[in-house]
Amino acid sequence: MYQEQSKTSRRAPSHSRKGFLSTLLLIVVTLVVVSLLGLGGYVAFLMAKLPKVDRLTDYKPPIVSQVFGDDGTLVGEFYLERRLVVPVNKMPRKLIQAFVAAEDASFYSHKGIDYFGIVRAAFKNIISMRKKEGASTITQQVTKTMLLTPEKKLSRKIKEAILAKRMEEKLTKDEILYLYLNQIYLGAGSYGVEAAAETYFGKRVEQLNLAEMAILAGLPKAPNAYSPIKHLERAKERQAYVLERMVQEGFVTQAEADHARKTALTILPGRRVMNDRVAYFLEQMRIYLEEKYGEDQLYKGGLKIYTTMNANMQGAAYDAVRAGLKAVDKRQGFRGAAKYLKQEEVEPFCDKVEEGIDSAALKAGETYAGVVTAVDPAKGIATVRVGDRYGALDRKGMGWAGKLALVNSYGKPEKSAKSLGLGAVIDLQVITPDQNNQGAIFALDQMPEVQGALVSIDPRTGGVKAMIGGYDFRKSQFNRAVQAKRNAGSAFKPIIYAAALEKGFTAATVIDDSPVEYPAGLGKTWSPKNYDNNYRGPVTMREALTNSINVVSVKILEKIGVDHAVAFAKRLGFTSKIEPNLSLALGAASVSPLELTSAYTAFANKGIYQQPYYISKVTDSSGQVLEEHYQPLPPEPPAPVAADTDGTTPVTIKVPEKPALPSAGSSPVLRATQATSADVAYLITNLMESVVQSGTGHRAAAIKRPVAGKTGTTNEMKDAWFVGYVPQLVTGVWVGFDNQARSLGAGGSGGQAAAPIWAEYMMKAVAGLPIQGFEAPENVSVVRVNPKSGKLARGAEGSSESFVKGTEPSTYEGD
The missing domain is CATH 1.10.3810.10 (Biosynthetic peptidoglycan transglycosylase-like)
Known part of the structure; x- marks a missing residue:
C-alpha cells in the first residue's frame, strides 16, 4: 500500500507539467489565432480604406505654367x-x-x-x-x-x-x-x-x-x-x-x-519662381492671370503665357535702374553700417549668409552682405567676410563714402557714418571674385533708399517691352511703374503743348515770359515761378519747351483752356483724376509712370494711341488658345484743316475722332484710337527733339540717334522724370522716395537723376534696331523763321521750323 502511494505521488509532478504545457500551448495558440484574426481584421480594415490605384492611370500632376518673351525665350514660371x-x-x-x-x-x-x-x-x-x-x-x-x-x-x-x-x-x-x-x-x-x-x-x-x-x-x-x-x-x-x-x-x-x-560638369545656379530681373513684370501678369483663370489653373495647369516682354530689354532695364538708383543714393552720402555684431555673433551671421548664396563662387558685380573682420588703419584696408569667403576692401573701394576711419575694435563707433569698425555689417560689391584662394576684391556698396520705375513700350503696338517697379522686388512688391501716383512735373508739359498745337499754336508762336498773377480765392493770388527765377521776355513756344519755362506753359494753358487740355489728356489714355486748373501746366497731375509713358506713345506713332498690354497669347497644357491679343492699326486720318493765322493768334486744327475698335470674341482687340493728328504728333516730337539737342534732356543724346523727350522735376526735387523715345521705342523713367515729402537733394532733377538711367537703358535696348529719324507727314511744311520773333526770315537768315500747312507765319522780320 505504501509503495503504491509512493509511485502515485512520484508520477503526479509529471502529470502536472503536462497539464501546464497543454494549457500554455492552448493559450499561445489562442493568442496567435486571435492575433492573426486581429491582424487580418486590421489589414481588412486598412484595405477597405485604401485609395484606388486606378486613378494613377489618369495621372495629372501639378505642371509648371511657363512665361515666354516676345522671341520665345523662357522668362519666368508660375508653380x-x-x-x-x-x-x-x-x-x-x-x-x-x-x-x-x-x-x-x-x-x-x-x-x-x-x-x-x-x-x-x-x-x-x-x-x-x-x-x-x-x-x-x-x-x-x-x-x-x-x-x-x-x-x-x-x-x-x-x-x-x-x-x-x-x-x-x-x-x-x-x-x-x-x-x-x-x-x-x-x-x-x-x-x-x-x-x-x-x-x-x-x-x-x-x-x-x-x-x-x-x-x-x-x-x-x-x-x-x-x-x-x-x-x-x-x-x-x-x-x-x-x-x-x-x-x-x-x-x-x-x-x-x-x-x-x-566628364566636367557645368552646374547652373538654382532657379527661382520669378528671378529678380523679371519679377515686377511677372507679378503684374500674375495678378491678372490668377483673377481670370484661378489659382489651380495658373499654378498647376501648365499654361503657356506668351508676353510682349523682350528679355534683353528687361535685363537692360533692371541693370540701368539699379545702377542709376545707387548713383543717386551715393550722392547723398554713406549712412553707416547696417548694424554692428559682437565677435561671437560673426560666425552665425556668416553661416546664415552662406545659406542664401546659390553658387559656389561669388559673382563679379553682385552685392552681398559682409562683415568687417580685421582692419589695417595704416594701409587703409579692411578684411571682410562674405559667407565663408574672405576678401579685401581698400581705400579705392570706399572712395565714394569719403575718408572713413577704420576702427580696430568691436562695437559701434561714435561717428558710425564716418567710420568702419570690427563687426560692421555692410553691403559689398564683388570687383574681383576669389580666385585660387587669393581672396576677393570688394567695393563698399549701399542698399538705396531711393526708389525708381521704368516702363518701355513699343508705340506701334502698345506692347510693354520692359517694366521695373522698384529697386528690389524681394524687399518691396509695390510696383511703382503701375501703382505709384506721382506729380509729373514738367514731363506733363508736352501734353499741354500738343493740345495747344491742336488749337493752332505753332513752334514759332511767341509768348511773353514775364511775371503774372492769378486769383486763388479768398483774396489770395497765385504767381507761377520759373525754375531759375529768371524771366526772358518774349520767347517762342520751341524755346519755352526746350528750356521748360513754367510761366509760358501756364499762359499757354490759359489761352487754350483747361478743359481742352484735360480732354486731350484723356484721349492719350490717362485714367487718373486730373484736376482742371492752371497748375496742370506745371505737372500738378498725379499719374503713374505707365500712364505718362503710354501717353507719349501717341506722339511716336503718328497720333495713334495704343492701349498698353503685356500678354499676347495664353494656351492651356494641350495647346488650346485661351486668349489672344493683337493690335490692329487704324487707317491714317484725313489731314487736319487749319484756318489762316499770323503765327500768334491760335486757330483750331480739327482732329478726326476715331472710336475704339470692337472686341473680337475670344480674341479681344486692344484699344487703338487716333488721339491726335499725325501732324500734331510730329510737331510735338520735333519740339521735344530740341529738349534733347540743346535743353534739359541733353543727357539722352548719349544714344547717338534721333531722340525726342522731356525731363520733369517737381517742387523741392521730390520727383525726377525723363520720358523719351525713338520711332520704335518709348521709355519713361521715374525716380523718387516712397515718402513723398522727401527730397532727392542735390543732383535730383529729372535731367540728373532720371535721364542717365534712360540713356543707359536705351543704349542697350535699341542697339539692334536700325537708326531712324522722325518722318514728317505730307501736310507739314518747313520754312525759315527768326528764332526770337517767330516771324519769317529772309534768305539764309534764321532757322528752319516745321508747321502744319496753312499755319506758317505770314510776315517777315522787320516788316
Missing part, C-alpha cells in the same frame, strides 16, 4: 511644385537605368516588394546598429508620394505594401517609371527629371550626358545634401556610387563609367 512632365520614351534609357541601379536594382523582376532587399537591409541595419539602408522599391516610393502620406507608422507601411502589389497588377513597369520620374523631388524646387535637368544643367532631359544622368540619379536619397549647386564634391561622390551600381547591373561598361566620372 507650386516645379514640374515639367515628360514621357518615358523621351527619357534616355541610361537615365532610367541610373535611377533603377541606384534606387531599386531588382525593379524589373519584383512584383512591387523586394523581399530579399528587405532582409538584406535589415541585416545591414542590425550590423551597423542604426538604420543605414532602406528597402522601399520604386513602386513603393510611388505609392507613398502619390497615394499616401509620408508619416512613419506601421499602418502606412502595410498600406504601402498592399498598394505596391496592386499597382504592379494594374500598371506596366514603364508606366510606374513614368509616374516615379515625373513625380520625384530632386532638390532646388524641382520635381521630376525634366525640371531637374533644366535647373541644374540648363538642358532638356534628352540632352543629358551620362555624367549628368548619374548626378540626378544620386539625388533621391538626400536632394539637399547631394545638391551639385551647394555641395558639388558630395554630389560627385554620390555620382561615383551610381556609376558603380550601373556597372554592377550591366547597364554601362567600366570604361563608360570611368569616362563619365572624368
Whole structure:
C-alpha cells in the first residue's frame, strides 16, 4: 500500500507539467489565432480604406505654367511644385537605368516588394546598429508620394505594401517609371527629371550626358545634401556610387563609367519662381492671370503665357535702374553700417549668409552682405567676410563714402557714418571674385533708399517691352511703374503743348515770359515761378519747351483752356483724376509712370494711341488658345484743316475722332484710337527733339540717334522724370522716395537723376534696331523763321521750323 502511494505521488509532478504545457500551448495558440484574426481584421480594415490605384492611370500632376518673351525665350514660371512632365520614351534609357541601379536594382523582376532587399537591409541595419539602408522599391516610393502620406507608422507601411502589389497588377513597369520620374523631388524646387535637368544643367532631359544622368540619379536619397549647386564634391561622390551600381547591373561598361566620372560638369545656379530681373513684370501678369483663370489653373495647369516682354530689354532695364538708383543714393552720402555684431555673433551671421548664396563662387558685380573682420588703419584696408569667403576692401573701394576711419575694435563707433569698425555689417560689391584662394576684391556698396520705375513700350503696338517697379522686388512688391501716383512735373508739359498745337499754336508762336498773377480765392493770388527765377521776355513756344519755362506753359494753358487740355489728356489714355486748373501746366497731375509713358506713345506713332498690354497669347497644357491679343492699326486720318493765322493768334486744327475698335470674341482687340493728328504728333516730337539737342534732356543724346523727350522735376526735387523715345521705342523713367515729402537733394532733377538711367537703358535696348529719324507727314511744311520773333526770315537768315500747312507765319522780320 505504501509503495503504491509512493509511485502515485512520484508520477503526479509529471502529470502536472503536462497539464501546464497543454494549457500554455492552448493559450499561445489562442493568442496567435486571435492575433492573426486581429491582424487580418486590421489589414481588412486598412484595405477597405485604401485609395484606388486606378486613378494613377489618369495621372495629372501639378505642371509648371511657363512665361515666354516676345522671341520665345523662357522668362519666368508660375508653380507650386516645379514640374515639367515628360514621357518615358523621351527619357534616355541610361537615365532610367541610373535611377533603377541606384534606387531599386531588382525593379524589373519584383512584383512591387523586394523581399530579399528587405532582409538584406535589415541585416545591414542590425550590423551597423542604426538604420543605414532602406528597402522601399520604386513602386513603393510611388505609392507613398502619390497615394499616401509620408508619416512613419506601421499602418502606412502595410498600406504601402498592399498598394505596391496592386499597382504592379494594374500598371506596366514603364508606366510606374513614368509616374516615379515625373513625380520625384530632386532638390532646388524641382520635381521630376525634366525640371531637374533644366535647373541644374540648363538642358532638356534628352540632352543629358551620362555624367549628368548619374548626378540626378544620386539625388533621391538626400536632394539637399547631394545638391551639385551647394555641395558639388558630395554630389560627385554620390555620382561615383551610381556609376558603380550601373556597372554592377550591366547597364554601362567600366570604361563608360570611368569616362563619365572624368566628364566636367557645368552646374547652373538654382532657379527661382520669378528671378529678380523679371519679377515686377511677372507679378503684374500674375495678378491678372490668377483673377481670370484661378489659382489651380495658373499654378498647376501648365499654361503657356506668351508676353510682349523682350528679355534683353528687361535685363537692360533692371541693370540701368539699379545702377542709376545707387548713383543717386551715393550722392547723398554713406549712412553707416547696417548694424554692428559682437565677435561671437560673426560666425552665425556668416553661416546664415552662406545659406542664401546659390553658387559656389561669388559673382563679379553682385552685392552681398559682409562683415568687417580685421582692419589695417595704416594701409587703409579692411578684411571682410562674405559667407565663408574672405576678401579685401581698400581705400579705392570706399572712395565714394569719403575718408572713413577704420576702427580696430568691436562695437559701434561714435561717428558710425564716418567710420568702419570690427563687426560692421555692410553691403559689398564683388570687383574681383576669389580666385585660387587669393581672396576677393570688394567695393563698399549701399542698399538705396531711393526708389525708381521704368516702363518701355513699343508705340506701334502698345506692347510693354520692359517694366521695373522698384529697386528690389524681394524687399518691396509695390510696383511703382503701375501703382505709384506721382506729380509729373514738367514731363506733363508736352501734353499741354500738343493740345495747344491742336488749337493752332505753332513752334514759332511767341509768348511773353514775364511775371503774372492769378486769383486763388479768398483774396489770395497765385504767381507761377520759373525754375531759375529768371524771366526772358518774349520767347517762342520751341524755346519755352526746350528750356521748360513754367510761366509760358501756364499762359499757354490759359489761352487754350483747361478743359481742352484735360480732354486731350484723356484721349492719350490717362485714367487718373486730373484736376482742371492752371497748375496742370506745371505737372500738378498725379499719374503713374505707365500712364505718362503710354501717353507719349501717341506722339511716336503718328497720333495713334495704343492701349498698353503685356500678354499676347495664353494656351492651356494641350495647346488650346485661351486668349489672344493683337493690335490692329487704324487707317491714317484725313489731314487736319487749319484756318489762316499770323503765327500768334491760335486757330483750331480739327482732329478726326476715331472710336475704339470692337472686341473680337475670344480674341479681344486692344484699344487703338487716333488721339491726335499725325501732324500734331510730329510737331510735338520735333519740339521735344530740341529738349534733347540743346535743353534739359541733353543727357539722352548719349544714344547717338534721333531722340525726342522731356525731363520733369517737381517742387523741392521730390520727383525726377525723363520720358523719351525713338520711332520704335518709348521709355519713361521715374525716380523718387516712397515718402513723398522727401527730397532727392542735390543732383535730383529729372535731367540728373532720371535721364542717365534712360540713356543707359536705351543704349542697350535699341542697339539692334536700325537708326531712324522722325518722318514728317505730307501736310507739314518747313520754312525759315527768326528764332526770337517767330516771324519769317529772309534768305539764309534764321532757322528752319516745321508747321502744319496753312499755319506758317505770314510776315517777315522787320516788316
